[in-house]
Amino acid sequence: xxxxxxxxxxxxxxxxxxxxxxxxxxxxxxxxxxxxxxxxxxxxxxxxxxxxxxxxxxxxxxxxxxxxxxxxxxxxxxxxxxxxxxxxxxxxxxxxxxxxxxxxxxxxxxxxxxxxxxxxxxxxxxxxxxxxxxxxxxxxxxxxxxxxxxxxxxxxxxxxxxxxxxxxxxxxxxxxxxxxxxxxxxxxxxxxxxxxxxxxxxxxxxxxxxxxxxxxxxxxxxxxxxxxxxxxxxxxxxxxxxxxxxxxxxxxxxxxxxxxxxxxxxxxxxxxxxxxxxxxxxxxxxxxxx
Amino acid sequence: xxxxxxxxxxxxxxxxxxxxxxxxxxxxxxxxxxxxxxxxxxxxxxxxxxxxxxxxxxxxxxxxxxxxxxxxxxxxxxxxxxxxxxxxxxxxxxxxxxxxxxxxxxxxxxxxxxxxxxxxxxxxxxxxxxxxxxxxxxxxxxxxxxxxxxxxxxxxxxxxxxxxxxxxxxxxxxxxxxxxxxxxxxxxxxxxxxxxxxxxxxxxxxxxxxxxxxxxxxxxxxxxxxxxxxxxxxxxxxxxxxxxxxxxxxxxxxxxxxxxxxxxxxxxxxxxxxxxxxxxxxxxxxxxxxxxxxxxxxxxxxxxxxxxxxxxxxxxxxxxxxxxxxxxxxxxxxxxxxxxxxxxxxxxxxxxxxxxxxxxxxxxxxxxxxxxxxxxxxxxxxxxxxxxxxxxxxxxxxxxxxxxxxxxxxxxxxxxxxxxxxxxxxxxxxxxxxxxxxxxxxxxxxxxxxxxxxxxxxxxxxxxxxxxxxxxxxxxxxxxxxxxxxxxxxxxxxxxxxxxxxxxxxxxxxxxxxxxxxxxxxxxxxxxxxxxxxxxxxxxxxxxxxxxxxx
Ligand SMILES: Cc1cc2nc3c(=O)[nH]c(=O)nc-3n(C[C@H](O)[C@H](O)[C@H](O)COP(=O)(O)OP(=O)(O)OC[C@H]3O[C@@H](n4cnc5c(N)ncnc54)[C@H](O)[C@@H]3O)c2cc1C
Ligand SMILES: Cc1ncc(C[n+]2csc(CCOP(=O)(O)OP(=O)(O)O)c2C)c(N)n1
Ligand code: SF4
Ligand code: SF4
Ligand code: SF4
Ligand SMILES: [Mg+2]
Numbered sequence: 001x002x003x004x005x006x007x008x009x010x011x012x013x014x015x016x017x018x019x020x021x022x023x024x025x026x027x028x029x030x031x032x033x034x035x036x037x038x039x040x041x042x043x044x045x046x047x048x049x050x051x052x053x054x055x056x057x058x059x060x061x062x063x064x065x066x067x068x069x070x071x072x073x074x075x076x077x078x079x080x081x082x083x084x085x086x087x088x089x090x091x092x093x094x095x096x097x098x099x100x101x102x103x104x105x106x107x108x109x110x111x112x113x114x115x116x117x118x119x120x121x122x123x124x125x126x127x128x129x130x131x132x133x134x135x136x137x138x139x140x141x142x143x144x145x146x147x148x149x150x151x152x153x154x155x156x157x158x159x160x161x162x163x164x165x166x167x168x169x170x171x172x173x174x175x176x177x178x179x180x181x182x183x184x185x186x187x188x189x190x191x192x193x194x195x196x197x198x199x200x201x202x203x204x205x206x207x208x209x210x211x212x213x214x215x216x217x218x219x220x221x222x223x224x225x226x227x228x229x230x231x232x233x234x235x236x237x238x239x240x241x242x243x244x245x246x247x248x249x250x251x252x253x254x255x256x257x258x259x260x261x262x263x264x265x266x267x268x269x270x271x272x273x274x275x276x277x278x279x280x281x282x283x284x285x286x287x288x289x290x
Numbered sequence: 291x292x293x294x295x296x297x298x299x300x301x302x303x304x305x306x307x308x309x310x311x312x313x314x315x316x317x318x319x320x321x322x323x324x325x326x327x328x329x330x331x332x333x334x335x336x337x338x339x340x341x342x343x344x345x346x347x348x349x350x351x352x353x354x355x356x357x358x359x360x361x362x363x364x365x366x367x368x369x370x371x372x373x374x375x376x377x378x379x380x381x382x383x384x385x386x387x388x389x390x391x392x393x394x395x396x397x398x399x400x401x402x403x404x405x406x407x408x409x410x411x412x413x414x415x416x417x418x419x420x421x422x423x424x425x426x427x428x429x430x431x432x433x434x435x436x437x438x439x440x441x442x443x444x445x446x447x448x449x450x451x452x453x454x455x456x457x458x459x460x461x462x463x464x465x466x467x468x469x470x471x472x473x474x475x476x477x478x479x480x481x482x483x484x485x486x487x488x489x490x491x492x493x494x495x496x497x498x499x500x501x502x503x504x505x506x507x508x509x510x511x512x513x514x515x516x517x518x519x520x521x522x523x524x525x526x527x528x529x530x531x532x533x534x535x536x537x538x539x540x541x542x543x544x545x546x547x548x549x550x551x552x553x554x555x556x557x558x559x560x561x562x563x564x565x566x567x568x569x570x571x572x573x574x575x576x577x578x579x580x581x582x583x584x585x586x587x588x589x590x591x592x593x594x595x596x597x598x599x600x601x602x603x604x605x606x607x608x609x610x611x612x613x614x615x616x617x618x619x620x621x622x623x624x625x626x627x628x629x630x631x632x633x634x635x636x637x638x639x640x641x642x643x644x645x646x647x648x649x650x651x652x653x654x655x656x657x658x659x660x661x662x663x664x665x666x667x668x669x670x671x672x673x674x675x676x677x678x679x680x681x682x683x684x685x686x687x688x689x690x691x692x693x694x695x696x697x698x699x700x701x702x703x704x705x706x707x708x709x710x711x712x713x714x715x716x717x718x719x720x721x722x723x724x725x726x727x728x729x730x731x732x733x734x735x736x737x738x739x740x741x742x743x744x745x746x747x748x749x750x751x752x753x754x755x756x757x758x759x760x761x762x763x764x765x766x767x768x769x770x771x772x773x774x775x776x777x778x779x780x781x782x783x784x785x786x787x788x789x790x791x792x793x794x795x796x797x798x799x800x801x802x803x804x805x806x807x808x809x810x811x812x813x814x815x816x817x818x819x820x821x822x823x824x825x826x827x828x829x830x831x832x833x834x835x836x837x838x839x840x841x
Pocket of ligand 2: 045046048070099100101105125127129130132133138
């Protein structure tokens with residue numbers, strides 16, 4: 001059997017207030033333990049902020065700076081430069097942000113940090129919506145998905161943030177899934193070893209936001225990868241694409257059917273989504289082959 | 291676990307918050323029977339020993355195997371392996387080659403010379419076992435493990451029963467039989483060879499002398515084919531033919547033979563005769579696709595040049611000079627509802643002749659129940675026993691072919707094991723300690739197949755046909771070491787934890803503690819999400835509503 005292999009530790013504590021079965025808490029466990037004790041986290045408002053904190057208790061062993069939704073990457077740049085000034089150049093500064101704080105409200109700060117190639121690791125927990133505030137759409141919400149602010153399903157497609165970031169020619173971008181924990185840990189480790197701006201996008205099937213069962217976040221993430229909806233890959237220096245998994249073994253159907261946010265999809269919607277996923281997949285494979 | 295409160299502005303750890311109160315169901319670790327265990331006639335803990343094999347612990351695998359079956363090298367060669375027909379892995383690709391792995395472990399044990407311990411404490415009680423076939427030897431082995439003295443009486447000059455005198459060497463090398471029997475005898479079994487217990491008086495005597503008696507005399511009488519004159523020199527009893535050949539003194543026959551019958555034994559007779567250089571026809575009532583023999587046996591027999599004359603019946607025999615003429619007719623064979631309850635209708639005008647030198651009828655064996663008539667009730671075919679394998683006379687137990695129509699080696703081994711446990715309980719209220727298992731068999735739906743990469747079954751090679759016919763070398767070849775390991779790792783370990791840590795690592799709440807060998811759920815923090823259960827590859831952890839127990 002395929003064994004999970006990553007250095008587990010005690011960087012993340014029980015008693016946090018993530019929903020039962022939350023894949024974001026699961027991913028935090030892997031990321032924090034992979035980074036170890038010599039790290040500082042910068043966290044904008046998001047589920048992560050709630051999971052890490054709940055004043056005066058903390059579930060995270062490293063220091064966490066809670067910042068504003070607009071400014072995670074800017075705050076992290078400041079923290080990193082301060083540490084450098086203190087001679088603590090080895091400490092990893094990691095942003096732990098949501099998709100709302102990354103694709104939308106914090107995008108200018110991230111773009112500026114990337115343009116300056118600030119030495120930060122930026123992790124985006126992409127649950128495809130503003131979830132801790134009750135589930136509104138973000139520009140990461142996919143086409144047709146129902147959210148509190150798109151009751152008939154979203155009318156526009158999901159923004160391709162990886163391409164935006166790649167256009168900054170930063171040294172490292174990677175996608176991860178909570179169904180592939182060894183891979184997540186390996187990519188975090190690799191990113192932490194690189195100087196400059198690194199961004200890791202983690203797909204997080206949000207249990208209440210997507211409408212999946214308490215025990216199904218990992219399964220849903222696995223289906224997202226296996227169907228090609230959320231491919232696992234790396235982009236180095238903005239141009240070198242490498243597929244982590246370059247095969248798909250299922251259609252999008254089971255993945256979509258499993259989520260209540262897609263409850264109103266017509267057959268036509270499904271086949272359109274499939275066609276789009278197919279096209280994007282081929283495009284990505286083409287990039288990776290070059 | 292000592293955790294420092296987090297520094298800086300927050301002043302304490304979230305450990306203070308007991309999120310376990312959110313929960314309505316809690317995971318519980320269970321040991322459940324795999325389907326293969328349920329189907330295995332000795333109830334071998336297959337998932338467990340294959341798991342050990344996977345880890346590279348062959349000795350551990352062997353010890354688990356021989357808990358239920360002292361003959362892994364034998365069973366690994368000739369067991370009818372009903373376990374594989376129910377294997378969960380079939381629903382993904384192909385069944386795990388359980389039997390080939392059992393042989394692998396058995397062969398390693400022989401190579402390494404692993405032996406069974408002599409009982410530490412000798413008890414007061416002693417049991418007479420009549421018959422040294424698989425049933426009798428299995429009972430003797432299990433009785434010795436309980437510290438009970440065993441006197442084994444065998445009418446033949448050597449032990450083994452049909453393992454030695456029935457099953458041909460090209461399927462089961464007699465060196466293997468010698469080895470696995472010797473290992474049992476070395477536990478301190480008193481053996482008397484060429485010691486026939488001829489009748490009910492002799493049985494009564496044993497009953498008086500010993501605390502209990504176990505009868506495992508097999509089914510040694512060949513069923514007679516109606517209308518055939520068995521006194522003729524050209525009619526040869528199949529059991530005699532096989533036993534003489536296995537003993538290295540084949541009967542003298544002409545060059546052309548007709549074997550009558552369609553079961554495994556008939557195929558064994560035919561293939562044995564081929565190896566003696568005969569040309570062989572096999573005449574059966576059943577059409578080829580309904581032959582009771584296994585398909586692989588039929589295929590191998592055809593490869594070896596045996597001519598199948600199926601859906602036909604012999605009606606009479608006449609002599610023509612030096613050879614025989616068999617008058618035969620084609621028939622319509624109707625299988626019927628129950629095994630053995632078939633009907634046949636000759637097809638008018640389809641008569642034909644077969645020319646041959648001798649006939650070997652091989653249509654089944656009956657148990658000799660008449661010799662024990664006044665002591666033991668029988669139903670005409672087998673000795674009657676109750677749920678505890680006890681016959682109509684208290685203190686006399688029976689098993690194997692003499693007491694059952696489940697006529698397979700491992701069935702006999704399983705019956706011997708069960709009878710030994712019953713005898714142990716009858717004599718000394720001894721209880722044998724098998725691990726407690728959850729009642730429900732692990733179903734395919736409980737296996738998370740995402741953790742098992744697709745992999746075709748590692749198949750055993752067969753000897754080339756030309757090489758097979760030269761002698762009695764084993765046809766089926768062992769799995770190479772690396773193939774055995776690869777095959778073992780195809781097993782889902784249904785219902786048996788493999789300590790993969792998935793449950794532990796997937797918990798978003800760090801609510802599982804690793805113990806030295808196992809895991810524990812922290813009630814204070816588990817929110818009851820069920821992720822650990824969903825991502826367990828083997829179905830070894832289940833969600834239970836709060837307050838419910840498993841057993
Ligand atoms: C040709 C052939 C091939 C077979 N092939 C297979 C196979 O591939 N796989 C499989 O699973 N099964 C096979 N079987 C069936 C299997 O061999 C039997 O089901 C099994 O051996 C039964 O075990 P047993 O211990 O009950 O009887 P046996 O093996 O028949 O042993 C009985 C023993 O008792 C001794 N005995 C009998 N009467 C007395 C007495 N009065 N006093 C003292 N000793 C006595 C006999 O000499 C013998 O040693 C085959 C059977 C035959 C005939
Ligand atoms: C400028 C600004 N607008 C709105 C908010 C309110 N707010 C707090 S968290 C949040 C949602 C963030 O969504 P996302 O970044 O995707 O994180 P998630 O909750 O999904 O983890 C919003 C809208 C805010 N804190 N600041
Ligand atoms: S997968 Fe393994 S444990 Fe499960 S039924 Fe097959 S052999 Fe038995
Ligand atoms: S994954 Fe953790 S929190 Fe969820 S049921 Fe299992 S032990 Fe409890
Ligand atoms: S997940 Fe792995 S370690 Fe946990 S119960 Fe299942 S088999 Fe055992
Ligand atoms: Mg979000």
